Amino acid sequence: MRSSNPVFSRRGFSRDTGYAGFNAPPQAGAAANPYAGANPYAQGGNPYADPTNPYAQGQPATQAPPQYTPQTRPMTMDDVVARTGMTLGTVIAGATVGWIFLTGSLGFAIGAGLVAMVLALVQSFKRKPSPALILGYAALEGLFLGALSGYINGLPNMNGAPMQAVLGTMAVFVAMLVAYKTRIVRVTARFTRFVLIAAMGFVLLSLVNVLFMAFGGGEGLGFRSGGLGIVFGIVGVVLGALFLALDFKQVEDGIAYGAPREESWLAAFGLTLTLVWIYMEMLRLISILRGD
Known part of the structure; x- marks a missing residue:
């Protein structure tokens, strides 16, 4: 099952197609x-x-006996948990710095976010995971999220919105994990195609909305406020939750089929990307709800 996550789909990491030609x-x-x-x-x-x-x-x-040649042992769940903890911990540390020192410097924070996006793209197209790139992305993305969250938290009627978004993201993660483990959600070929098509439509609409805002001014297509904005935000959170199911599937397949230990960095990277997406959509949705 090929994942929609660019980290895994680039590498053909799945039960159906195998991993890296295996x-x-x-x-x-x-x-x-x-x-x-x-x-x-x-x-x-x-x-x-x-x-x-x-x-x-x-x-x-x-x-x-022949001279010993070190071998890469297979990836385990402990490896995935440890690498994910390191990556998310770096995001949290960066967010703390951004919240404290960069709330009033959104320009710098946006620059850090753009660099983080470039690092994420570079890692997505590399054949092997680079811990330096992944942790660099996590640190810069954390700076951006912390500064943006601190700024939103200081707006009228928005105090506490970032914490609500964090709790909402955790709730989505736990709910999807339970749904996946109990097989309420089953990742099949049809499921994957649906998520991919829905995600492409969501991204295209978001880009069109940005273009309308840039050249037409105002709220663009209205995806940032009102009832349409609420619906769009809910769709974004749901899509993020479905991507989590795809990420869980890739981790499960990697462990079952003995993917190399270094692939746990890619698993952590993919999970971090998805959780950042859910947090951003959750924060936007809460901002719309509390701003109305």
């Missing part, structure tokens, strides 16, 4: 796992299956 037809005697053909721990690549190894296949110790 989904080759199984060779004779190989395991049924589609990654067995290229998995370093599969039969053909395991250093402990080497015939010169005295412990391999019960052979007698007639030869010296």
Whole structure:
């Protein structure tokens, strides 16, 4: 199942298509796992299956064991949780700095947000995860979110809106995780196509709205206020929740099929992107509701 998340879809990370070319037809005697053909721990690549190894296949110790070659162990849930905690912790730290020092300097904060977007795009098109890029994105995105949230919190009738958005984002995450684990939400090919089409429509409408605001002035198509803005905000939050289901699916498949440990950085990156999206949509929705 190919994810709509650009981090994973770029790499073909799925049960259906395999990960990074690992989904080759199984060779004779190989395991049924589609990654067995290229998995370093599969039969053909395991250093402990080497015939010169005295412990391999019960052979007698007639030869010296080969020199040890480090192997990348498969990704585990602990790896994903640890990397996600590091990435989200960096976002929170950046947001704290932005809230305290950059609330009055939105220009600088917007610049940090644009650089964060560039770093996210660069990482999305890299073949291997770069922890430096991912943490750099998290720090700059945190600065932007913190400054923007502090600014909105200081507006009339908006005190406490960012905290409500944080709580709402956490609620969406927990609800979707429970729905996914209990199989209330099932990620199928049809589900993925629906989310992709809906997301493309949402992004296109958002871009058209920005163009109308830039060249026509005012509220553009009205997606930032009133009843239409509320509906658009709800759709954005729902789409973010559906993207979470796709992210959970990719993590589950990566663990099941023995993706390399370094892929846990991509899992953390994808989850962070989705949670930032949900928070932004939640903050916009709350701002519209409290501003009316």
